[in-house]
Amino acid sequence: MVEVNDTLSGPVLIIGAGVAGMTAAIELADSDIKTILVEKKQTIGGNALELYKAFPTDDCFYCFEGSRFRPGIRKCFYRSAMLDNPNIDLRTNTRVDEITGNPGNFKVKLTTGPMYVDPKRCIMCGLCLKRSGAFSLISPQCQPQAVFYDPSLAEESVKEIEKECPTKAINLNAQSTEEQVEVSDIILATGYTEMRPVNMDEYGYGKYPNVITQLELARMLDPNGESAGALIRPSDGAPVKRVMMVQCVGSRDENYNLYCSKICCVFALKHANIIVNERNGIKTTVVYMDIRTYDRHERYYREARESGVRFVRGRVHLVRPNPDGSLDIIVYDSLLDRYLSYNIDLFVLSTALEPSEEDETLQRTLGLNTSSGFVAPLDLANDSVVAGDHVYVCGAAMGPAEVPESVTQARAVVSKILQGRQ
Amino acid sequence: MAETKESAEPPTILVDPIDMSKLDQSFCNEIKSMPYGEELVACFACTTCTAACPIANQWDYKPHQLIRMIILGMREEVLSSKEIWECLTCFQCQERCPQKVRVTDIFFDCKNLAAEEGKVPNSIVALGKLLLETGQLYEVTEDWQREDLDLEPEVPGLATEPLKEILKTTRTGRLVGSDE
Numbered sequence: 001m002v003e004v005n006d007t008l009s010g011p012v013l014i015i016g017a018g019v020a021g022m023t024a025a026i027e028l029a030d031s032d033i034k035t036i037l038v039e040k041k042q043t044i045g046g047n048a049l050e051l052y053k054a055f056p057t058d059d060c061f062y063c064f065e066g067s068r069f070r071p072g073i074r075k076c077f078y079r080s081a082m083l084d085n086p087n088i089d090l091r092t093n094t095r096v097d098e099i100t101g102n103p104g105n106f107k108v109k110l111t112t113g114p115m116y117v118d119p120k121r122c123i124m125c126g127l128c129l130k131r132s133g134a135f136s137l138i139s140p141q142c143q144p145q146a147v148f149y150d151p152s153l154a155e156e157s158v159k160e161i162e163k164e165c166p167t168k169a170i171n172l173n174a175q176s177t178e179e180q181v182e183v184s185d186i187i188l189a190t191g192y193t194e195m196r197p198v199n200m201d202e203y204g205y206g207k208y209p210n211v212i213t214q215l216e217l218a219r220m221l222d223p224n225g226e227s228a229g230a231l232i233r234p235s236d237g238a239p240v241k242r243v244m245m246v247q248c249v250g251s252r253d254e255n256y257n258l259y260c261s262k263i264c265c266v267f268a269l270k271h272a273n274i275i276v277n278e279r280n281g282i283k284t285t286v287v288y289m290d291i292r293t294y295d296r297h298e299r300y301y302r303e304a305r306e307s308g309v310r311f312v313r314g315r316v317h318l319v320r321p322n323p324d325g326s327l328d329i330i331v332y333d334s335l336l337d338r339y340l341s342y343n344i345d346l347f348v349l350s351t352a353l354e355p356s357e358e359d360e361t362l363q364r365t366l367g368l369n370t371s372s373g374f375v376a377p378l379d380l381a382n383d384s385v386v387a388g389d390h391v392y393v394c395g396a397a398m399g400p401a402e403v404p405e406s407v408t409q410a411r412a413v414v415s416k417i418l419q420g421r422q
Numbered sequence: 423m424a425e426t427k428e429s430a431e432p433p434t435i436l437v438d439p440i441d442m443s444k445l446d447q448s449f450c451n452e453i454k455s456m457p458y459g460e461e462l463v464a465c466f467a468c469t470t471c472t473a474a475c476p477i478a479n480q481w482d483y484k485p486h487q488l489i490r491m492i493i494l495g496m497r498e499e500v501l502s503s504k505e506i507w508e509c510l511t512c513f514q515c516q517e518r519c520p521q522k523v524r525v526t527d528i529f530f531d532c533k534n535l536a537a538e539e540g541k542v543p544n545s546i547v548a549l550g551k552l553l554l555e556t557g558q559l560y561e562v563t564e565d566w567q568r569e570d571l572d573l574e575p576e577v578p579g580l581a582t583e584p585l586k587e588i589l590k591t592t593r594t595g596r597l598v599g600s601d602e
Contacts, residue, residue, distance in 0.1 A: 291466070305463045310493065313467055317437060330439045335467050335490050341439035 010184030011036055011089070012417060013108055015096055015362070018046020019403050020395025021189030022082060023410035029087035031418055036089045036181055037082075038096060038110060040358070042119075043142035044082060046191050047396075050139065050215060052222040052229075054403050055263075055270050056297060083144055092119075092144065095358070097178070099186070099365045103389035106183050114174035116151070119144035121169035128161045128170065135161070140224045185390045187413055188362060188375055189406075192353040192396035195250045195257070203249060203349055204319045209235040210327055211319065211347045214245075214264065217271055231279050233345050235325045240282060240345040243275055244329055246316055247288040250352035257352045259372050262400040264350040265292045269300040271348070272309045285310045285342065287331050312340065319347065353400040366391050374399045385412045392416060445495035452535075453492050458527035465489045471515035471525045481505045485515050485525055492528070501536040507543050542597055550598045554589050557582025 012028055014021045017039035025037045037044075048054060082090060094112040101107035117135075124145055128135040134153040142148075149170070162170045194215045198206040205211045210233050212220075223229035231240040245268050250256040265288075272284045286309060293301040305311065317330040317339060329342045355373040362368075368387050369376040375393040377384045387393040392413040395406035453459045471485040478484045483491065483505050491500050500506070506529045515525040536542065542550075553559055565575045589595050 301466065302464065305466065308463070311467070317439075318435070330435065330437065332437075333490070335469075336487050336494075339437040339439035340442055340494070342442045 009421075010034075010105065010182060012185045012187060013038065013096075013106070013181065013183040014187045014189055016046065016189035016191055016356075016395070016397065017044035017082075017090070017092070018189060018191040018395060018406070019048050020191070020397070020401075020406040020410045021046070021187070023407045024187050024189060024394060024413050025088050025090075026081055026085070027411060027414040028417065029085045031414070032087065033417070033421075034087050034089070036091065036110075036183065038094045039090070039092045040095050041138070042093050042146065042148050043138050043144070044090070044092065045139070045141075045143065047194070047215065048403060049141070050219050050222065051267075052218055052225075053270065053274065055266050055300065056402070056404065058270070090144075096362065099362075101182070103391070104184050106186055106390070107180055108183060108186075109178060109180050111176050111178050113176040116149035116170060116172060116174050117146050118169045118171065119146035121167045122146035123167050123169075125166060128165060131161050132157050134158055185392065185417055186366070187410075188359075188387060188391070188393045188397045189395050189410065190356040190359055190362070190397045192400055193356050195351040195354050197250050197256075197349060197351050200249065200256075202316060202318065203246070203347070204321070204327075205349060208319065208321050208327060208347075209233075210321075210325065210345060211349065213349050213351050214268055214271065217346075217348045218267075221271060221274055231275065231282060231346065233325055238325060238345070242342070242344040243272075243282060243284045243346045243348060244331075244342060244344045245272060245284070245286045245348040245350060247286065247291070247350045249349040251350075252289075253352075257354060257372065259399070260292060261350075261353040262292070262294070263402050264353065264400075266294075266297045266300055266402070268348075268350045269293060269304045269309070272304050273300065273307055276304075276307045276309055283308075283310070285312060285344075287312045287314060287316060289313065289315065353396065356397070359397065368393075371399070383416075385409055385416060440494075440496070442494070446497040447495045449495045449497040449500075450493050453528060453531055456528075456531040456534075458524040459531055461521065461523045462489070462528060463493060464521040465493065465523050466521060468520060470518050470520060471523075474514040474518045476512060476514065477508065477510060481508070485529075488532075489523065489525065489528070492532070500532055501539065502541050504543065506532045506536065507546055537593060537597060540597075547597060550594045554586060554595060554598050557585040557589075 011034035014025050014035055014037045017037050021037060022044060025035045028035050043049065082088060091110065091112055093115060094110050096108060097111050098109040099106055124147065128147055129137060132155050134150050134155060135147050138148050158172060162172050194213055196205065196213065197203055203211060212234065219225045220227055220231060221229060232238065233240055247265060247268060251259065251261040251264065268286065272286055275282050275284050288311060291301055312331055312333050314332040314334040317332050320328045322328060326343050326345055327347055329344055329347065331340045331342065333340050359373065363370050363375060366388055368391065369378065375387050375397050377393065378386050378388065385392050385394055394409035394413045395401055450462065454462050467486060467490060469486045472478050475485050483503055488500060488505060509526065509529045511526055513526045516527065519525055549559060562577055568575055
């Protein structure tokens with residue numbers, strides 16, 4: 001007779017509702033295991049939310065993640081499966097404050113909010129968006145569907161808007177709430193953060209508005225984004241005619257991150273291909289030291305060359321702004337042993353993918369192994385998703401990962417938890 | 423190609439960059455459209471061609487650099503380079519290229535373009551002249567030497583006259599002719 005044990009029936013806490021966290025949540029829920037899915041942002045989706053097309057299939061991300069075998073719920077996958085699933089307790093705008101207790105019986109303090117906009121009431125009518133810049137839409141496809149309120153941008157008018165909201169969804173006096181939950185297992189799915197290279201003088205990021213990162217470019221390319229997919233200069237809104245990308249910014253650089261961020265070559269070339277194939281007449285040059293389109297992603301590299309993307313092996317010598325808003329960039333071409341001078345409109349940095357900011361605290365609290373700031377599994381060879389006793393890790397929390405990889409790892413975690421409960 | 427700008431400040435750039443806006447961006451497509459040029463842009467600069475080349479150690483521009491220069495649009499430098507004419511046409515680079523770039527054939531395309539513009543080295547023109555005048559590039563071995571080798575004194579069937587006639591009407595004829 002097997003003893004009934006809390007560790008076999010308690011809910012699972014999943015930290016991070018990106019690709020990996022959502023997959024783990026939905027698959028555990030399908031196996032009738034209760035989950036608490038915690039997301040610090042107001043919307044689920046993680047970094048992938050802002051991708052126009054995700055590699056390796058170039059699908060819109062929303063049609064992509066783990067939902068293919070669920071007919072009829074593609075774009076509404078999140079609403080139907082994440083928000084209304086009785087086994088998923090989704091908590092957006094929530095942070096993990098403290099973890100105590102023992103493996104199998106963790107006590108976790110969660111802080112939620114303040115919830116200025118009640119997502120259950122918000123009908124996305126857009127009234128507040130029109131009236132004040134303090135209200136914004138993170139993404140038209142955000143889930144739960146609700147506008148976002150930033151109190152640091154508050155104006156006089158926000159009080160009136162609060163009163164005028166037709167569904168009374170806005171509460172400007174909202175306070176954050178705390179709650180302690182007891183969980184048997186913890187899944188870390190905290191993902192990655194894109195590095196913002198403000199300290200790297202040679203690229204001028206943060207100094208010149210037309211120097212942006214790849215995720216910022218992805219948002220610009222997204223037809224749902226502010227510019228409706230048009231490539232424009234952030235400085236003056238002028239159409240972009242020439243783009244330059246540079247790889248390995250802060251990756252493979254022992255002054256910043258010694259590892260290869262693994263997926264930036266692929267998504268940089270994915271973006272380069274979108275630009276030359278779908279935004280007519282824009283010339284794109286990629287400056288690189290090694291192109292690492294590993295595995296089957298080599299096709300992006302081949303496609304890029306055939307589509308007319310130009311590649312220069314070397315590094316950037318200097319970036320100099322012009323009065324007309326364009327940038328002069330001198331590149332050292334190490335194959336020719338010559339310097340090349342370009343005039344471009346948009347300079348896109350493929351910056352390192354770094355651990356999320358809260359990772360360090362979580363890793364320390366749970367006593368996990370780490371590697372370059374990411375979670376390192378206990379046994380890389382045999383159990384790559386087990387980070388500790390009743391602690392699991394999946395997706396980019398372990399290091400930069402592509403979407404299918406994150407999904408596979410999340411499923412491996414689910415499989416581990418299910419095995420433990422048999 | 424040097425970029426010089428009038429400025430009151432001391433120069434901040436001591437390198438001498440190639441101004442990309444002054445290069446011929448159509449050159450890459452021009453070569454691409456020529457016979458065997460279509461795989462040109464498949465080059466990913468692995469330098470296999472240079473590794474394979476038996477004489478690139480003597481070249482200022484290595485084979486992979488010439489390919490990069492074509493893609494970048496350095497028309498002038500490529501078409502007036504000595505390297506395209508020094509190519510032995512052993513086809514090693516082309517045989518080994520992992521991206522199926524027809525390197526040797528592309529150098530032939532470059533030679534043809536250079537010839538169209540009259541950019542042919544004197545040594546090559548001299549060879550053309552020899553061909554036009556004698557109908558052959560190499561003198562036939564002397565009679566007595568042929569005898570020592572047990573060969574007939576005359577090369578059987580050797581007829582250089584028709585070749586000379588034909589060559590007069592070709593580009594070789596025009597090149598040599600214009601030089602005179």
